[in-house]
Amino acid sequence: MTPTTDEYTARQLSVLEGLEAVRKRPGMYIGSTDSRGLMHCLWEIIDNSVDEALAGHGQSIDIVLNRDGSVEVRDDGRGVPTDIEPRTGLTGLEVVFTKLHAGGKFGGGTYSAVGGLHGVGASVVNALSARLDVQVDRGSKTYQMTFQRGIPGHFDDAGSPAADAPFAPAGERDALEVVGKARRGVTGTRVRYWADRQIFTPDAAFDYAALVERARQTSFLVPGLRLRIRDDRRMPGTPGEEGTHEEVFQHDGGLTEYVDFLAPDAAVTDVWRFQGSDHFKETVPVLDAKGHSELKEVRRDCEVDIALRWGTGYETTVRSFVNIISTPKGGTHLSGFEQGLLKTMRKEIAANARKLKVGSDKIEKDDVMAGLTAVVNVRLNEPQFEGQTKEILGTPAARAIVGKVVSHELGRQLAAKGRSEKQQAAQLLEKVVAEMKSRISARVHKETQRRKNALETSQMPSKLVDCRSNDVERSELFIVEGDSALGTARLARASHYQALLPIRGKILNVQKASLTDMLANAECAALIQVIGAGSGRSFDVDAARYGKVVMMTDADVDGAHIRTLLLTLFYRYMRPLVEAGRVYAAVPPLHRVEVVTGGGKANQMVYTYSERELHETLRRLETEGKRYKEPIQRYKGLGEMDADQLAETTMDPRQRMLRRVRIEDAEAAERSFSLLMGSEVAPRKEFIISHADELDLDQIDA
Structure with a gap:
């Protein structure tokens, strides 16, 4: 060099x-x-x-x-x-x-x-x-x-x-x-x-x-x-x-002829032409007569011209343009087009739910786009592109304007009174609903086969208390701390969709352990086997057997440590599960306050989740002149709860509170895990010493 x-x-x-x-x-x-x-x-x-x-x-x-x-x-x-x-x-x-x-x-x-x-x-x-x-x-x-x-x-x-x-x-x-x-x-x-x-x-x-x-x-x-x-x-x-x-x-023939040229299948509807316009304001630099630049608020007109038709096939063909310049990677105008289609279709199908036999299921964008051939062209002065190659439109206002035009024009088309228009609208709604049902049926079949194969080809841990449902999206796996919590949780769970897996004490710290040690650890191996999506580079989030994985540990220091060890395992070997937002931490209460109601009525139970919330609750009860029984119950572990209490506070989706684990900054998360759980002791010691003055002694559970 x-x-x-x-x-x-x-x-x-x-x-x-x-x-x-x-x-x-x-x-x-x-x-x-x-x-x-x-x-x-x-x-x-x-x-x-x-x-x-x-x-x-x-x-x-x-x-x-x-x-x-x-x-x-x-x-x-x-x-x-x-x-x-x-x-x-x-x-x-x-x-x-x-x-x-x-x-x-x-x-x-x-x-x-x-x-x-x-x-x-x-x-x-x-x-x-x-x-x-x-x-x-x-x-x-x-x-x-x-x-x-x-x-x-x-x-x-x-x-x-x-x-x-x-x-x-x-x-x-x-x-x-x-x-x-x-x-x-x-x-x-x-x-x-x-x-x-x-x-x-x-x-x-x-x-x-x-x-x-x-x-x-x-x-x-x-x-x-x-x-x-x-x-x-x-x-x-x-x-x-x-x-x-x-x-x-x-x-x-313009866009109508273009859609006919692009369409690969037989038609369900005629080619529909949606046109409209609106204006918006933006602040831009404008040159005056002397060539000096000054910021001014200017009015922009946006013209929308769309041609589309649905066919009998499943492929989607959409071309988007801005001032006839192709935007192959889409942009705000294409987002508005898709949002307008989905919003209007959902509204029409909801209005005809009984006739179409939809039930409680909702259509998704893919259901609407199946068999669609469309050309979307917007015209506006000085559009904002992402880069000189003009592949993506960035003008924010185009999304709302295009969505508004599509919603209005499609709604008008579906509500048309002509015999041919009514027939085409009915056929289109039936097609979209059929796509939705086909998608759901295929997903249920896939998940049934996945669960069946997982159970047939491998021996699940004997301590797993599985659920009966084959619906992966709805099913939940609760990781509980010890057999004591398992006994209570077994009675508190909804056995149709909630599964339980107990772990003994503190699992291996996988940040410091090797891959071989991790796989040899019984608790780690059981977790990977039960989730059923593999580990490391081969992890396939779509193969996971449960829609939610919930860490339900005691509300004490040991429980927090176990939760951290579990998070380390998920982050290191099952990160896509965390990135998909499918890992949660249960939030069990710390205290139960029994409020005396009197008059022969059953006493009211109030649960609090921190010392501060407890003191605020007690002050509020005293201000309202209400009595409560003492001593106030302090839960040291989930095993101390009755099944009804655990279900009501921690497991019932209608009343519980869950914390979703997110990775907002992958690099920052990597640094945090390396610092707090890694094999280097000196940086961790320095971190503890430098932050010691920030510790609130009142928060220590002693």
Whole structure:
């Protein structure tokens, strides 16, 4: 390793100017430098043309893959401005292709709702291209500008463009040149570029299949837009292998036609179209006339356009878009869509519960989404994406707006009075309920087989007092301290779904013990065997035989120590069980106060769970003029309770209190277990000494 200098001054600081930063860290802007990044650059140029069509300017886009490795995108939009931008003194075309965060999509009124909101698309593509040529038709003239790796200039190519032709940087005023005349009224932009092989990996190539899919998708999302793809590369394995291949996409039916195209199965419902809009406010920085930024509250309009239909199958096909930009990883708009569907379906099924024979079961999202084909497109100005690659929408307000539109429109559709609409609504509700019943039936069968296999293939510990239920979600395993507590708990439990496993004293501290010692320990082995999901890396939380594992130890120091040892075992060897929130600690009472009611009525029993609560309860009773029997009973262990008392206070779900064990910070939990239960004594001693002054002597049970 080369040693570094000790000198560190301002000379060592690097300042990357303009597009230099893009070439230095291309992954920040296009995700990667393989084929995905190469395609992302192409999407940026295509999306600029699509945004023109969305704004009502232009009806066609041509994409040409040339044999020399270049790609060309042509449109008939308004053309990139060629006049001087006053703040920079550069032509609009040079600003767009050389300046980061510059363009017509920052709230200036040129575009109302677009996907490209960061203003880096064209300039990033330019920076990562060995050569980029752009021609603009405006004002009956054809303008041209050429760049080498983002620098404007001129190539000496004698009419045959090539990326390796001799290049000379342009002066301040001759970068943009007029190269011809355009017919009156004809406007448009043509961009041709050669990706820089100094940046992209040698095997990076334009994916024709992905390009066709994107073009087809765009033609559905922008009805009437014509997209033509021509492949002149003759690349092996592509449709154009034998010669020039061309495809044209144009769909006037929009999202409805798109859903029909995507749907893989026979229809249960027609394609339903849900449209709506709403507005929200957000505080954003806005540039004033002098170019200064100030925070202002602005109103944003959000338009929602959804097409969906249910089919007879089980697969779910959902495509989501923001300003026609695909969001393959979803976002707030997709969350709102799913929430709106589930909320409305639950409401409709609850209203028809008797007719559909639903019972007390509730449908889940998967029941509603089964067989669904949907396209969700929202349009809003300046959406918040997570990253330049725009795969996830982050605008919070979109969730509520989309959910509201879906709830209203789906509810209206299901309540429609037409004969066909009523029939489709009934078939849809029956399908969703059938999916729910099928899911529940499959789960019950699976759990029955799991419990059966566990009992048949292994000998359960003889001290296990199992429950009768095969419903894993409802079943509970109580780990009790000793045979005395087991006897009381056996009488107090609900034997249908509550199982008991007694442990003797304090189990092994597995933080300090080896895996072999842990498995050899009878108590640890019994716990792992009874839970039935394995241990360590092979632990499968879905194979656990109980929905809840409850540690029910005495309310004293020894009980707390046993509970800590059990938690160490769960954390070290069954952590997914803890992460799933299925490990609990019972909270038995410390005291029982018998309040004398008089008048021949039975005395009232009041339970308290701490010394402070006991004193507050006694003061309250004295203030109310109520008498209580003395001495007050102090429970030293669960075995001192009657079965009725234990059931009422600790085991009955209707009255008990459980503490769910959570791991909010895995690293902090790891440090805590290592400190408190690990083999290193010195750090633990230091921790005890340093925190000794925080000890409340009144809390010690002596």
